[in-house]
Amino acid sequence: xxxxxxxxxxxxxxxxxxxxxxxxxxxxxxxxxxxxxxxxxxxxxxxxxxxxxxxxxxxxxxxxxxxxxxxxxxxxxxxxxxxxxxxxxxxxxxxxxxxxxxxxx
Amino acid sequence: xxxxxxxxxxxxxxxxxxxxxxxxxxxxxxxxxxxxxxxxxxxxxxxxxxxxxxxxxxxxxxxxxxxxxxxxxxxxxxxxxxxxxxxxxxxxxxxxxxxxxxxxxxxxxxxxxxxxxxxxxxxxxxxxxxxxxxxxxxxxxxxxxxxxxxxxxxxxxxxxxxxxxxxxxxxxxxxxxxxxxxxxxxxxxxxxxxxxxxxxxxxxxxxxxxxxxxxxxxxxxxxxxxxxxxxxxxxxxxxxxxxxxxxxxxxxxxxxxxxxxxxxxxxxxxxxxxxxxxxxxxxxxxxxxxxxxxxxxxxxxxxxxxxxxxxxxxxxxxxxxxxxxxxxxxxxxxxxxxxxxxxxxxxxxxxxxxxxxxxxxxxxxxxxxxxxxxxxxxxxxxxxxxxxxxxxxxxxxxxxxxxxxxxxxxxxxxxxxxxxxxxxxxxxxxxxxxxxxxxxxxxxxxxxxxxxxxxxxxxxxxxxxxxxxxxxxxxxxxxxxxxxxxxxxxxxxxxxxxxxxxxxxxxxxxxxxxx
Numbered sequence: 001x002x003x004x005x006x007x008x009x010x011x012x013x014x015x016x017x018x019x020x021x022x023x024x025x026x027x028x029x030x031x032x033x034x035x036x037x038x039x040x041x042x043x044x045x046x047x048x049x050x051x052x053x054x055x056x057x058x059x060x061x062x063x064x065x066x067x068x069x070x071x072x073x074x075x076x077x078x079x080x081x082x083x084x085x086x087x088x089x090x091x092x093x094x095x096x097x098x099x100x101x102x103x104x105x
Numbered sequence: 106x107x108x109x110x111x112x113x114x115x116x117x118x119x120x121x122x123x124x125x126x127x128x129x130x131x132x133x134x135x136x137x138x139x140x141x142x143x144x145x146x147x148x149x150x151x152x153x154x155x156x157x158x159x160x161x162x163x164x165x166x167x168x169x170x171x172x173x174x175x176x177x178x179x180x181x182x183x184x185x186x187x188x189x190x191x192x193x194x195x196x197x198x199x200x201x202x203x204x205x206x207x208x209x210x211x212x213x214x215x216x217x218x219x220x221x222x223x224x225x226x227x228x229x230x231x232x233x234x235x236x237x238x239x240x241x242x243x244x245x246x247x248x249x250x251x252x253x254x255x256x257x258x259x260x261x262x263x264x265x266x267x268x269x270x271x272x273x274x275x276x277x278x279x280x281x282x283x284x285x286x287x288x289x290x291x292x293x294x295x296x297x298x299x300x301x302x303x304x305x306x307x308x309x310x311x312x313x314x315x316x317x318x319x320x321x322x323x324x325x326x327x328x329x330x331x332x333x334x335x336x337x338x339x340x341x342x343x344x345x346x347x348x349x350x351x352x353x354x355x356x357x358x359x360x361x362x363x364x365x366x367x368x369x370x371x372x373x374x375x376x377x378x379x380x381x382x383x384x385x386x387x388x389x390x391x392x393x394x395x396x397x398x399x400x401x402x403x404x405x406x407x408x409x410x411x412x413x414x415x416x417x418x419x420x421x422x423x424x425x426x427x428x429x430x431x432x433x434x435x436x437x438x439x440x441x442x443x444x445x446x447x448x449x450x451x452x453x454x455x456x457x458x459x460x461x462x463x464x465x466x467x468x469x470x471x472x473x474x475x476x477x478x479x480x481x482x483x484x485x486x487x488x489x490x491x492x493x494x495x496x497x498x499x500x501x502x503x504x505x506x507x508x509x510x511x512x513x514x515x516x517x518x519x520x521x522x523x524x525x526x527x528x529x530x531x532x533x534x535x536x537x538x539x540x541x542x543x544x545x546x547x548x549x550x551x552x553x554x555x556x557x558x559x560x561x562x563x564x565x566x567x568x569x570x571x572x573x574x575x576x577x578x579x580x581x582x583x584x585x586x587x588x589x590x591x592x593x594x595x596x597x598x599x600x601x602x603x604x605x606x607x608x609x610x611x612x613x614x615x616x617x618x619x620x
Contacts, residue, residue, distance in 0.1 A: 024608060028605050054284055099254070
């Protein structure tokens with residue numbers, strides 16, 4: 001039903017790209033620093049969604065036990081690294097914003 | 106063997122952080138730090154005999170493993186990195202474990218972070234794998250952002266935030282481009298990408314996005330916003346590493362793209378951007394009255410020279426220029442940073458190198474090197490870049506060279522005047538002077554080794570530069586400062602503006618691609 005409405009364009013990849021664009025919009029319009037950090041997180045979610053869908057194979061199994069059709073595990077593994085970096089960077093950015101406020105500059 | 110180049114500094118970063126947390130004897134802390142800094146040297150020296158070498162971590166096949174290499178493309182990057190880090194390590198050891206600041210809490214984490222930066226940069230420089238390159242570049246950039254924020258200077262936090270936002274944005278776009286390339290070729294290893302590459306619109310778009318994000322990280326002109334503040338606000342050894350080494354890592358990425366994927370469809374646009382960056386950096390540098398900001402704007406300008414090498418598809422010229430810039434810019438930042446520390450100011454009118462002859466000689470030598478005067482290393486590299494240019498571009502190139510000389514003449518002229526402020530730290534330590542003068546001597550040694558001749562044209566260039574300098578001074582240009590022309594009221598607005606520029610440049614690249 002949904003697929004016939006969107007003409008097959010509504011995939012994980014396109015949704016990811018749209019999320020990236022929404023995040024960019026946030027970074028271009030919001031002056032609040034915390035909102036900017038949230039925008040960066042939206043971008044990162046978009047990228048992760050895009051990547052995990054790259055490895056998707058229709059009807060594929062998780063590549064733990066060998067079966068006929070498997071999804072590509074590599075993009076998902078790569079995204080683990082990116083997610084870890086994201087968490088660290090978000091906490092650092094928030095701490096930095098606190099210090100900027102304390103400085104009063 | 107090659108993975109140890111990366112693994113050892115990372116291991117020692119962990120150990121120094123641990124020793125630091127348990128408050129073990131300071132001497133062990135210093136020793137571990139220095140061992141960590143020099144630890145990649147033995148591996149590097151053992152391996153350069155049989156270059157090019159490559160290894161897959163863990164002995165896997167190339168398809169499923171992570172490949173690390175040491176070849177003609179990254180040899181000079183790694184060599185420059187190791188030289189600069191060894192000397193800056195000595196400098197930092199004196200600067201941060203001395204009596205005056207060792208009890209400051211933010212200072213305690215600087216040395217482990219520097220080792221992390223060391224490992225991150227080396228990891229990015231030896232990797233021949235897109236994702237590995239991205240991860241290590243991330244480690245290096247993040248630790249340098251934290252190092253900037255550790256500075257006690259006013260405004261360092263804001264500079265750090267600006268750096269963080271710009272770098273995050275470009276990172277996400279870079280990894281998005283990696284995704285497209287992976288989807289199209291099925292590999293992340295550069296050699297396998299080259300073997301399986303079928304040029305298509307998607308790949309070109311991916312290369313465009315990846316290049317723009319690398320340009321952000323390298324601080325090339327329309328995307329340079331984060332660079333001058335971050336490099337000027339950081340402490341002397343940190344800014345030496347940032348300007349000398351960290352901005353070169355994305356350039357290595359661009360060279361990998363040039364060699365393995367091909368970026369010739371952007372060559373014209375990149376040449377324009379390179380020249381714009383060269384002139385913009387010089388223009389802004391001439392107007393600065395802050396010594397470290399002057400040097401930071403010259404980094405923008407000099408990265409334009411490197412980009413010119415890449416844009417003219419001459420890998421060797423770009424690599425040699427990177428090596429040269431690594432030596433002289435980190436030397437300049439160390440020298441000027443030492444003066445700034447001793448005088449407790451960065452204002453050019455208040456600084457002076459009259460009281461220290463060693464620093465004076467070093468800064469003059471390094472200024473000649475960055476200006477491309479002939480027995481120094483800059484001359485050799487500029488000659489190589491020049492050989493790819495023709496017609497109008499040659500004149501532009503000479504004009505940029507003269508501009509650099511004028512700007513450094515200003516720096517030296519101001520430093521030669523007796524400063525209005527006397528040195529507060531009685532004498533700069535001999536280790537600090539040693540690090541600076543060694544880098545100055547290295548620019549001379551490598552220059553003579555590669556290009557042992559004197560060019561008469563250089564004398565003409567110096568004369569023109571002197572004439573331009575004194576006429577500009579007569580006109581009173583140096584009394585103006587640029588800070589009042591372009592101001593944005595809040596940090597949030599600045600980020601909005603920079604994001605807009607970033608999107609604009611990406612669109613520019615994509616439009617150039619499809620029309």
